[in-house]
Amino acid sequence: MIWAEADKLGYFINTVTDPVLAKEKQVVKNEKRQSIDNRPYGHNQYVIGKNLYPKDHPYNWQVIGSLEDLQNATLQDVKDFYKKWYVPNNATLVLSGDIDIAQATKWVHKYFDEIPKGKEEIPALVKRPGVVKETKFLYYEDNFARVPQLTMVWPTVAQYNPDSYALDVLSQYLTDGKSAPLNQVLVDDLKLTSRTGMYSRNSELAGEIQISIRAFNDVKLDDVKAGVEKGLAKFETEGISEKDLNRIKAGQETDFYASLSSVLGKGTNLASYNTYLGNPGFVTEDIKRTLSVTTEDVMRVYNTYIKNKNYIATSFVPKNSTELALTNSLLANVVEEKIVTGAEEKFDPKIAATYEKTPSSFDRTIEPPYGATPSLAVPKVYESSLKNGLKIFGIENDEVPLVRFNITIDGGQLLESMDKLGVANLTANLLNKGTKNKTVKELEEAIQELGASIYVSSDVENITLSGTTLAKNYDKTLALAEEILLEPRFDKNEFDLLKKATIANLRQQEASPNSVARNAYNALIYGKDNIRSKNILGTTTSVEKITINDLKEYYNNFISPSVAKMLVVGDISKEKVIASLGTLNTNWKAKEVSIPVYKTPETPTKPTVYFYDIPNAKQSVLQFGAPALAATDKDFYAASVMNYILGGGGFASRLTQELREGKGYTYGIRSGFSGTKAKGAFTISSGVRSNVTLESAQAVKKILEEYPTTFSDKDLETTKSFLIKSNARAFETSRAKLNMLSNISDYGWSADYVKDQENTVNNMTKEQITALANKYVNPNKMIWLVVGDAETQLERIKELGYGKPILLNKRQEKIKN
Numbered sequence: 001m002i003w004a005e006a007d008k009l010g011y012f013i014n015t016v017t018d019p020v021l022a023k024e025k026q027v028v029k030n031e032k033r034q035s036i037d038n039r040p041y042g043h044n045q046y047v048i049g050k051n052l053y054p055k056d057h058p059y060n061w062q063v064i065g066s067l068e069d070l071q072n073a074t075l076q077d078v079k080d081f082y083k084k085w086y087v088p089n090n091a092t093l094v095l096s097g098d099i100d101i102a103q104a105t106k107w108v109h110k111y112f113d114e115i116p117k118g119k120e121e122i123p124a125l126v127k128r129p130g131v132v133k134e135t136k137f138l139y140y141e142d143n144f145a146r147v148p149q150l151t152m153v154w155p156t157v158a159q160y161n162p163d164s165y166a167l168d169v170l171s172q173y174l175t176d177g178k179s180a181p182l183n184q185v186l187v188d189d190l191k192l193t194s195r196t197g198m199y200s201r202n203s204e205l206a207g208e209i210q211i212s213i214r215a216f217n218d219v220k221l222d223d224v225k226a227g228v229e230k231g232l233a234k235f236e237t238e239g240i241s242e243k244d245l246n247r248i249k250a251g252q253e254t255d256f257y258a259s260l261s262s263v264l265g266k267g268t269n270l271a272s273y274n275t276y277l278g279n280p281g282f283v284t285e286d287i288k289r290t291l292s293v294t295t296e297d298v299m300r301v302y303n304t305y306i307k308n309k310n311y312i313a314t315s316f317v318p319k320n321s322t323e324l325a326l327t328n329s330l331l332a333n334v335v336e337e338k339i340v341t342g343a344e345e346k347f348d349p350k351i352a353a354t355y356e357k358t359p360s361s362f363d364r365t366i367e368p369p370y371g372a373t374p375s376l377a378v379p380k381v382y383e384s385s386l387k388n389g390l391k392i393f394g395i396e397n398d399e400v401p402l403v404r405f406n407i408t409i410d411g412g413q414l415l416e417s418m419d420k421l422g423v424a425n426l427t428a429n430l431l432n433k434g435t436k437n438k439t440v441k442e443l444e445e446a447i448q449e450l451g452a453s454i455y456v457s458s459d460v461e462n463i464t465l466s467g468t469t470l471a472k473n474y475d476k477t478l479a480l481a482e483e484i485l486l487e488p489r490f491d492k493n494e495f496d497l498l499k500k501a502t503i504a505n506l507r508q509q510e511a512s513p514n515s516v517a518r519n520a521y522n523a524l525i526y527g528k529d530n531i532r533s534k535n536i537l538g539t540t541t542s543v544e545k546i547t548i549n550d551l552k553e554y555y556n557n558f559i560s561p562s563v564a565k566m567l568v569v570g571d572i573s574k575e576k577v578i579a580s581l582g583t584l585n586t587n588w589k590a591k592e593v594s595i596p597v598y599k600t601p602e603t604p605t606k607p608t609v610y611f612y613d614i615p616n617a618k619q620s621v622l623q624f625g626a627p628a629l630a631a632t633d634k635d636f637y638a639a640s641v642m643n644y645i646l647g648g649g650g651f652a653s654r655l656t657q658e659l660r661e662g663k664g665y666t667y668g669i670r671s672g673f674s675g676t677k678a679k680g681a682f683t684i685s686s687g688v689r690s691n692v693t694l695e696s697a698q699a700v701k702k703i704l705e706e707y708p709t710t711f712s713d714k715d716l717e718t719t720k721s722f723l724i725k726s727n728a729r730a731f732e733t734s735r736a737k738l739n740m741l742s743n744i745s746d747y748g749w750s751a752d753y754v755k756d757q758e759n760t761v762n763n764m765t766k767e768q769i770t771a772l773a774n775k776y777v778n779p780n781k782m783i784w785l786v787v788g789d790a791e792t793q794l795e796r797i798k799e800l801g802y803g804k805p806i807l808l809n810k811r812q813e814k815i816k817n
Contacts, residue, residue, distance in 0.1 A: 002108060028064070037337060039514075059206060096264075158204060183195070377731075415558050516787050611787075694797055716764065
């Protein structure tokens with residue numbers, strides 16, 4: 001890795017040629033379309049940057065750039081930029097992990113010493129805050145928005161500025177939780193939204209603090225702004241109490257330790273401290289500054305940066321809904337790309353780059369030998385159970401003073417009836433809203449005072465209570481988790497608000513191409529009679545019909561230790577975990593729960609193309625696949641191994657090499673198997689430029705057709721090397737360990753199941769790959785779904801050769817930009 005990184009820093013730029021640049025431009029344009037242009041509210045930060053910072057400020061434009069700038073960049077521009085900034089005197093190298101320091105140091109000197117420093121001195125950049133000479137209101141009609149969004153932004157300070165720590169507390173206090181002043185006004189009193197958000201963004205040169213509120217359907221943003229002002233006035237009068245400050249700081253302390261729990265986290269913090277402060281040992285001062293914030297500091301930064309200060313406000317509203325924007329707003333200048341079939345710059349990715357190598361004292365093309373493959377150290381897993389049926393799985397790990405636990409209850413969406421879709425999701429969410437003896441506010445504050453987090457969520461197969469806490473507060477955190485689980489409040493006001501928020505969420509999904517694609521694809525894979533085909537949120541119709549009694553019935557019938565397990569990872573012993581569960585064993589009574597089994601349809605016998613129309617979509621979202629395997633199937637892991645070179649291996653995969661690196665059609669494409677205890681799908685997914693929708697589908701089809709017969713010895717070597725060596729990182733974080741426990745408890749696997757998987761990899765042959773590919777990734781037995789602009793792409797997709805596409809929704813009226 002040191003050899004490779006040195007090559008990038010000192011010897012890479014000559015390999016960048018005009019054909020390489022032409023292809024990479026398309027990749028970055030696709031990244032912009034995917035992350036900004038084809039996403040609701042995607043242009044908001046662009047508008048903010050243009051108006052918050054002067055034209056010559058680097059934060060005036062987004063890192064991704066504009067399509068015009070991307071297109072106009074020349075090879076010389078790229079080389080000049082690289083030679084100025086990508087130099088040793090502007091870089092920090094961090095090595096973190098299980099390393100031989102003396103040997104690693106020798107390697108660093110060998111590969112980095114002769115890389116020359118840049119020709120220019122690079123002085124520290126001057127801190128430059130944003131400038132707002134007068135308050136400015138801007139609006140934009142968003143093609144993908146279904147509800148209006150207001151964002152208010154004030155300029156603040158750079159990263160690590162002493163005031164940034166108080167600003168973090170301020171932003172959390174004003175909008176996080178039931179007691180937050182803005183939530184009290186906008187959510188509870190005015191009922192204009194289901195949540196508010198405030199974010200302190202601090203970068204190297206400047207910072208900004210943003211209030212962002214996505215209102216309910218047809219709400220005027222003037223009313224939202226008035227609510228914000230009322231909430232801020234409430235804060236000015238009441239301030240922040242010592243108790244509230246301490247609960248927020250407790251959570252920040254827990255998050256800080258969590259950020260250092262991985263090798264990557266340690267390395268990232270060291271690099272950040274050195275890059276921006278010149279002090280890699282700032283870690284002690286960093287947490288000290290967090291914990292030393294006072295109530296006076298919080299009020300001072302509010303008065304300094306927000307009260308009576310000019311700001312930028314953006315109103316992003318649905319098409320043809322300008323009446324919802326703030327009064328006196330000006331139209332924001334957003335350049336929407338026009339995508340025309342055949343208009344893209346042509347390039348030949350097969351042209352070999354010819355270049356002059358950068359001189360070196362030794363031959364840098366010789367790759368150093370690999371070190372020994374590390375022996376896999378599987379964490380020691382303990383198992384136990386309670387008399388009420390609750391199963392316990394744990395791993396003790398004392399690197400950081402934290403404990404994470406999940407209480408997972410089987411059932412989830414599978415236990416819903418088809419006419420009450422969304423009950424499991426609403427039940428899980430309502431369990432977060434107070435207990436029999438604690439209001440929502442009291443529960444939130446009790447959790448936060450411990451520096452803990454507890455959250456109940458649902459998915460297709462489970463309802464899960466997840467907890468994270470400092471080890472010293474484990475018992476108190478578990479007691480609150482038990483209270484949530486066994487003594488729900490079922491507050492009617494909170495239930496009504498959750499219903500309204502869920503319906504708003506469903507409306508927003510209707511215009512999000514990625515959400516539309518996910519929901520439509522599930523319906524095609526599983527069929528209308530399988531509940532796995534339904535949105536976990538339900539439908540607007542079903543959610544409207546759900547009553548609070550439906551949630552109580554679901555809770556009373558299905559929340560049982562007989563179908564539950566507790567997974568624990570962290571700085572706590574098995575003995576203490578089991579002892580801590582005494583009251584849960586006594587008070588959580590078991591009941592019989594029968595979970596329905598829905599049969600996943602068989603693989604199609606022929607291919608069918610489906611199209612869902614989203615007018616003006618800058619990208620087409622592709623979802624191609626078929627029902628395949630359960631995680632417990634004997635072929636499941638072997639098939640995942642087969643898929644590594646096809647689409648599971650990132651840049652090593654054929655799909656990425658062809659559609660991203662070769663053609664520049666997409667920013668990313670992947671494939672994989674999604675089975676659980678039930679048979680899941682094999683899926684290829686990507687977002688591609690609209691005008692190459694057909695070409696992308698044709699490329700995928702060709703790769704799938706050729707894959708079984710073109711898988712090489714080199715492919716097999718790459719697959720085995722990655723899958724075996726990457727296991728060294730498989731259990732590093734507490735999250736990874738929880739995932740391991742989840743696999744063991746869900747599928748009945750042994751604690752060292754990874755050893756079995758390694759054997760599968762080591763014994764894999766090309767013949768097995770061919771057989772698995774023919775069986776599970778046959779393009780002629782797949783569903784081919786395209787979500788995009790029907791006006792320009794529907795007719796073209798016929799050329800894929802799989803018949804006339806089936807349109808899944810009514811053809812939409814073209815929207816004029």
